[in-house]
Amino acid sequence: MPPRRILIVGAGIAGIASALALSRELAPFIPDLQISIFERHDVLSTSGGAINLTPVAQRHLDQLGVLAELDKMGPQGGADIDGIEMFSSRSGKPMGTVSFTDRNGNGYDGYKGRRVMRIILSVALMAVVKRTKNVEIVYGKKLVKGEQKDDRAVLHFQDGTFAEGDLVLGCDGVHSATRTLWVDPTCPSEYTGISFVQTALSAASIKSPIHFRGTAMNVSRHGSLLTSYCDRDREELFVAAIVEFDEELLPFYRLESGREWRTKHIIKQTLGEEMRHRFGKSAFPCIREITNQPTDWMLYPVYQVPPKARWYNDRALLLGDAAHAMPPRDESAAYALDDAILFARTLARYRFEPLPDIFRAYQNLRRETVNKAFKVSQRMWAKNRDMGMLEGRLKEWTLPRTIRSQRGAREAAWEFDATKIDIPFSSEDLVLESFVKEFSLY
Numbered sequence: 001m002p003p004r005r006i007l008i009v010g011a012g013i014a015g016i017a018s019a020l021a022l023s024r025e026l027a028p029f030i031p032d033l034q035i036s037i038f039e040r041h042d043v044l045s046t047s048g049g050a051i052n053l054t055p056v057a058q059r060h061l062d063q064l065g066v067l068a069e070l071d072k073m074g075p076q077g078g079a080d081i082d083g084i085e086m087f088s089s090r091s092g093k094p095m096g097t098v099s100f101t102d103r104n105g106n107g108y109d110g111y112k113g114r115r116v117m118r119i120i121l122s123v124a125l126m127a128v129v130k131r132t133k134n135v136e137i138v139y140g141k142k143l144v145k146g147e148q149k150d151d152r153a154v155l156h157f158q159d160g161t162f163a164e165g166d167l168v169l170g171c172d173g174v175h176s177a178t179r180t181l182w183v184d185p186t187c188p189s190e191y192t193g194i195s196f197v198q199t200a201l202s203a204a205s206i207k208s209p210i211h212f213r214g215t216a217m218n219v220s221r222h223g224s225l226l227t228s229y230c231d232r233d234r235e236e237l238f239v240a241a242i243v244e245f246d247e248e249l250l251p252f253y254r255l256e257s258g259r260e261w262r263t264k265h266i267i268k269q270t271l272g273e274e275m276r277h278r279f280g281k282s283a284f285p286c287i288r289e290i291t292n293q294p295t296d297w298m299l300y301p302v303y304q305v306p307p308k309a310r311w312y313n314d315r316a317l318l319l320g321d322a323a324h325a326m327p328p329r330d331e332s333a334a335y336a337l338d339d340a341i342l343f344a345r346t347l348a349r350y351r352f353e354p355l356p357d358i359f360r361a362y363q364n365l366r367r368e369t370v371n372k373a374f375k376v377s378q379r380m381w382a383k384n385r386d387m388g389m390l391e392g393r394l395k396e397w398t399l400p401r402t403i404r405s406q407r408g409a410r411e412a413a414w415e416f417d418a419t420k421i422d423i424p425f426s427s428e429d430l431v432l433e434s435f436v437k438e439f440s441l442y
Helices: 013-026 055-063 066-072 118-130 177-183 247-253 261-279 285-291 332-349 355-382 389-405 407-414 427-438
Strands: 005-009 034-038 050-053 079-081 083-088 094-099 113-117 135-138 143-149 152-157 162-165 167-170 190-202 215-220 223-229 236-244 298-304 316-318
Touching (some): 005 013, 005 152, 005 162, 013 118, 013 135, 034 162, 055 113, 079 223, 083 389, 094 407, 113 118, 118 135, 143 177, 167 177, 190 247, 215 261, 236 261, 247 261, 261 285, 332 355, 389 407
Antiparallel strands (some): 050 113, 083 094, 143 152, 152 162, 190 236, 215 223, 223 236
16 A cells, blocks of 8 residues: 655755655645654754755756745845856966856756755745645654554654654654664764864955855865855855864864853854964965954864665665765755655655565665765865875866866766656566666676
């Protein structure tokens, strides 16, 4: 029997996108479909800064009805980005562009890039949820246990309540309770050794000339500094350093609500000094000015989930960062959207099959792509670790060639459409296809 009651843990991009995609794919077949999203916070989270939406992410948001909501928000709906310009922070020389347009300057199916604050994207996602009649969000539900009872999945929450359903999707991020408490307790998240140190400030507060059009990655041997507009009127700047950071220091920099204001002030002051040390001698006057601004820098450690992590059990499946968090890349948000749409289509196609077979069919569609992306992300992020002078010069010398050599692969990636991926007629066909591919029998 097809699942009628679906429980989703986590109201981030993956969780809400999954609910919207499932509603679209399953509602025509299951009139009494009910999808509940359980979020551990009492209100919508405002953390996370600005995120990059690639052509793929924008295409999938459009298919879910979310892009139109972003556009309704006017300037706050995000800044249009043709590409990420790469510069040497040391010399000030351009080193190439990671382009979101084709060779004629056009978007892929009309979609380019967009930089938007995460909270704005969350509001747009919520607006679509509110008009989707078979989807609800319940706040203040911190998961403490998941289990299977007969033919039902049961979620237990910290407040003593529980929820039962046919299927659970764990979309609760890199530190997923669904994974660590139920699906794969042997696979906790790992610190990558790299952190974001980020802030937002008014563009008008920077008096020096700004050297980039939309978004720039300013590369140095002490890490990289992302500088980007995040609104259509280009009045707000998002700045994020991608730097190596000692894991032993992380507890000191946590800005928990219980800490007194003096400690928080010291933390922000120390982070400001760290940014001046790393980027205060940049060849770009605007970067030197940014590092001297009296702004609130925040530290966000970057964690990952090892590729060996289990993705599912008999009743629960992990999606998004809960399954495969990796160091962020240009298409990080897109991976969560890809997951949501591909799994919804897989479930709709095989809705009469046992859940483990459906989960296996989805994994066979997705895992190889994710594992390849993980390896590329690790290689790319290793270049943000602190380097000596000669190694830093070598990075600057090789980066332009790397950008040029990868252009074809990026162009192919930007054309990806999860709604057009061929799903085999039956789950058995997909499992057989995966087996044949794995052992090179064709």
